[in-house]
Amino acid sequence: MNTHNLSKAFASIGTRVCIDRVRNARSPLGISVSKDKKGEYFSIRVDQTYTHIPFCIHIAETNKKLKQMVIAISYTIGEFKALFTTQHFLIGKDECHLFVAGLNNGISVKKAFTELRPGSISATLSATGVKEKNWYKRKNKTFIRQGEWFFIPAALPPISMPVVHKKEPISRNAGKPHIVDELMRVGGEVVYVKNSQVITKETYEHLSHRDRLRTRQRVRGARVFVRGYVRHPDHKTIFLDGWHEVHLNREVSLQGNEFVD
Numbered sequence: 001m002n003t004h005n006l007s008k009a010f011a012s013i014g015t016r017v018c019i020d021r022v023r024n025a026r027s028p029l030g031i032s033v034s035k036d037k038k039g040e041y042f043s044i045r046v047d048q049t050y051t052h053i054p055f056c057i058h059i060a061e062t063n064k065k066l067k068q069m070v071i072a073i074s075y076t077i078g079e080f081k082a083l084f085t086t087q088h089f090l091i092g093k094d095e096c097h098l099f100v101a102g103l104n105n106g107i108s109v110k111k112a113f114t115e116l117r118p119g120s121i122s123a124t125l126s127a128t129g130v131k132e133k134n135w136y137k138r139k140n141k142t143f144i145r146q147g148e149w150f151f152i153p154a155a156l157p158p159i160s161m162p163v164v165h166k167k168e169p170i171s172r173n174a175g176k177p178h179i180v181d182e183l184m185r186v187g188g189e190v191v192y193v194k195n196s197q198v199i200t201k202e203t204y205e206h207l208s209h210r211d212r213l214r215t216r217q218r219v220r221g222a223r224v225f226v227r228g229y230v231r232h233p234d235h236k237t238i239f240l241d242g243w244h245e246v247h248l249n250r251e252v253s254l255q256g257n258e259f260v261d
Helices: 003-011 109-116 119-127 201-205
Strands: 017-022 029-036 039-047 055-063 068-077 083-094 097-103 144-146 149-153 165-172 178-186 189-194 197-200 216-220 223-232 235-248
Touching (some): 003 017, 055 109, 165 223, 189 201
Antiparallel strands (some): 068 083, 189 197, 223 235
């Protein structure tokens, strides 16, 4: 797809796109959200080391009503196509800001929604009688969604010594956290976060005292229940009336897909 047609396709969902040459990128080709004087836009990043490689950007579907699209970015490295890679993404606007979500497959926007939803939610939608037109909303009878987080009404499991944490953060890996009013967790593993890195307890014990002071203790892999307000600077604040179990979407991430709170 040439640059003119690419810009026209992105304009149809109310946003801009630029192809930027960068250094030391995580992959030869990728897409992210950037910002300039005009506001947010999508940046297709091409690592300068690989400017000679052939690449293709394919738009699988554009949904103008939702202001979102599914795209595939393909590139080849090696004289005999030693490495051929295609990455799929759901991109567009969610509430107030642009987003990029990695997919395993890219067919349509609504199928991307289905892929990103946690499996337990997809199984429940039909059983609870939610109409299909409401499956893609941020709130229905089955869940409330804020960004990548799904909150499902749930009864608390038996807990011998319940501890309610106030103003507690939840995040994917070590990303920008969402802050919840009240949180209870069941099980899980204690980890430490340093910058954007998640560190195990064993690794933490080998850190110097100075480096330990730069970490924050979190819990990974627990069942998490929250209630009250959930806040994040990129999303509208939501209110959860009663306890809700927390589920992370199934986005394909270069950094993995861990629930840390």
